[in-house]
Amino acid sequence: MKKAQIVVTGGAGFIGSNLVEALNQRGEDQIIIVDHLKEGNKWKNLLDLKFLDYIEKDEFLEKIEKGYFKEVSAIIHLGACSNTTVKDLQFLYLNNYKYSQKLALFSLENNIQFIYASSAATYGEGSLGFSDDETLLPKLKPLNPYGFSKHLFDLWLYYNGLLNKVVGLKYFNVFGEKEFHKGEMRSVVLKAYEQIKKEEKVKLFKSYNPDYQDGEQLRDFIYVKDAVEVTLFFLENPQIKGIFNVGTGKARSFKDLVLAIFSALNIPPNIEYIEMPEYLKKQYQYFTQADITKLRKAGYNKPMWELEDAVKNYVTYLEKNYTFFYG
Numbered sequence: 640m641k642k643a644q645i646v647v648t649g650g651a652g653f654i655g656s657n658l659v660e661a662l663n664q665r666g667e668d669q670i671i672i673v674d675h676l677k678e679g680n681k682w683k684n685l686l687d688l689k690f691l692d693y694i695e696k697d698e699f700l701e702k703i704e705k706g707y708f709k710e711v712s713a714i715i716h717l718g719a720c721s722n723t724t725v726k727d728l729q730f731l732y733l734n735n736y737k738y739s740q741k742l743a744l745f746s747l748e749n750n751i752q753f754i755y756a757s758s759a760a761t762y763g764e765g766s767l768g769f770s771d772d773e774t775l776l777p778k779l780k781p782l783n784p785y786g787f788s789k790h791l792f793d794l795w796l797y798y799n800g801l802l803n804k805v806v807g808l809k810y811f812n813v814f815g816e817k818e819f820h821k822g823e824m825r826s827v828v829l830k831a832y833e834q835i836k837k838e839e840k841v842k843l844f845k846s847y848n849p850d851y852q853d854g855e856q857l858r859d860f861i862y863v864k865d866a867v868e869v870t871l872f873f874l875e876n877p878q879i880k881g882i883f884n885v886g887t888g889k890a891r892s893f894k895d896l897v898l899a900i901f902s903a904l905n906i907p908p909n910i911e912y913i914e915m916p917e918y919l920k921k922q923y924q925y926f927t928q929a930d931i932t933k934l935r936k937a938g939y940n941k942p943m944w945e946l947e948d949a950v951k952n953y954v955t956y957l958e959k960n961y962t963f964f965y966g
Contacts, residue, residue: 642667642669643669643710643711643712643713644669644670644671644691644708644710644711644712645662645667645669645670645671645711645712645713645714645715645874646670646671646673646699646708646711646713646714646715647659647662647670647671647672647673647715647717648673648674648696648699648714648715648716648717648718648742649673649674649716649717649718649719649756650670650672650673650674650685650690650693650717650718651672651674651676651681651682651684651685651693652674652681652684652717652718652820653684653813653815653817653818653820653821653863654717654756654810654813654863654866654867654870655672655674655715655717655718656684656685656688656817657815657816657817657863657864657866657867658715658717658867658870658871659672659688659690660687660688661867661868661871662871663688663689665871668689668690668691669691670689670690670691671690671691671692671693671694671708671711672685672688672690672692672693672694673693673694673695673696673699673718674693674695674696674718675695675696675697675718676695679820680819680820680964680965681820683819683820683963683964684817684820696718696738700738700741703741703742703745704741708745709749709751711751712751712752713751713752713753713754713874713877714742714745714746714751714752714753714754715754715755715870715874716739716742716743716753716754716755716756717755717756718738719734719735719739719756719788719789720734720735720785720788721758721785721821721824723760723783723785723786723824723922725784725785726784727784728784728787728788731784731785731787731788732788732791734788735785735788735789735791735792736788736791736792736795739755739792740792740795742755743755743796743801743805746805747801747804747805752874752877753804753805753806754805754806754807754808754870754873754874755792755805755806755807755808756789756807756808756810757789757792757793757807757808757809757810757882758785758786758789758809758810759809759810759811759812759859759884759886759927759929760781760782760783760785760786760789761779761781761786761789761790761793761809762779762781762809762924762927763779763780763781763782763786763924764780764782764924764925765924765925765926765927767779768930769859769884769886769927769928769929769930770930771809771881771882771883771884771930771933771934772933773797773802773881773882776790776793776794776797776882777794777797782921782922782923782924783922793807793882802880802881802882803880803881804880805880806873806879806880806881806882806883807881807882807883808869808870808873808882808883808885809882809883809884809885809886809929810861810866810885810886811858811859811860811861811884811885811886811887811927811929812826812827812858812859812860812861812886812927813826813861813862813863813866814826814827814828814829814860814861814862814863814949814953815828815862815863815864815866815949815953816863816953816956816960817863818863819961819964819965827893827896827897828860828896828900828950828953828954829957831896831897831900832900832904832954832957832961835900835901835904835906839906839909840909840910840911841897841900841901841909841910841911842910842911842912842913843893843894843897843910843911843912843913844856844912844913844914844915844919844923845912845913845914845915846925847915847920847923848925850925851925851926853912854892854893854894854897854910854912855892855893855894856892856893856925856926857890857891857892857925857926857927857928858890858891858892858893858896858924858926858927859886859887859888859889859890859891859927859928859929860887860891860896860946860949861885861886861887861929861943862943862944862949862952862953864944864949865885865887865941865943865944865949866885868941869883869885869934869939870885872938872939872941876937876938879937879938881933881937883933883934883937884929884930884931884933884934885929885931885934886927886928886929886931887929887931887943887944887946888928888929888930888931888943889928889943890926890927890928891946894910895946896946896950897910899946899947899950899951900950900954902947902951903950903951903954903955904954
């Protein structure tokens with residue numbers, strides 16, 4: 640019997656390429672990758688992956704509008720502009736909102752499982768907490784256009800009564816393998832690793848909130864391997880629907896994170912606190928921590944990687960692969 644095909648948009652990207660790799664490890668190779676490679680080294684993420692076809696994102700949209708791909712079993716929609724500093728709302732509207740809308744409608748019309756990436760950026764500065772209770776969606780106030788574009792799609796599904804037919808995943812601060820292409824949006828782990836290798840010190844932003852000391856700003860850092868495992872849990876349990884946080888449920892400080900990198904490299908810690916750019920001050924989150932109660936109640940019971948173990952594993956990978964991806 641022929642295996643059902645799975646579409647992964649953003650499949651050459653960070654979480655997407657890790658997801659395809661994990662699918663391959665589970666024996667799945669009937670995968671259609673949809674992405675937009677442009678310039679740069681993102682194409683290297685596709686090496687060693689097994690997949691049926693690679694299709695550019697606009698071409699994929701044209702094909703589904705012509706009736707192709709109605710037989711696929713699932714669309715995992717991770718493709719988006721994830722740059723939190725982009726100000727072009729028209730671009731974000733078309734790329735993150737309308738594109739997602741078209742894929743969701745296509746999936747629902749053809750009884751195709753639809754899993755999509757939302758974002759913790761939708762929570763804004765966190766004054767309402769970080770609960771994935773769907774009834775709280777209308778109250779959220781994202782801090783930047785990217786977060787708004789993701790929030791807009793969540794709201795569209797919510798107001799149209801579609802959240803019980805799809806799965807939305809609010810990824811928190813994901814770090815790990817295959818993020819080299821992300822430029823300024825690469826994780827603090829990768830940026831700090833590069834600084835340490837170059838200068839044997841790390842620069843972190845000062846705090847401008849009296850409740851937080853320099854370096855004590857908190858994030859829910861989640862290893863990409865965990866983000867992928869959670870995503871696959873929903874793929875493998877298509878009866879579960881709704882919007883879910885994808886984090887560890889345990890906030891850690893930037894200082895903790897950086898100390899773990901120094902430790903993994905066996906280099907004495909050296910942290911310098913620097914001024915934050917003005918444009919960031921207005922949209923800066925001092926605390927994020929996923930409430931993963933709903934995820935656990937849905938049946939996902941695997942333990943998350945501890946920060947220090949995840950950082951050590953990732954740094955080991957960087958030591959082996961950094962030159963290849965930037966060569």
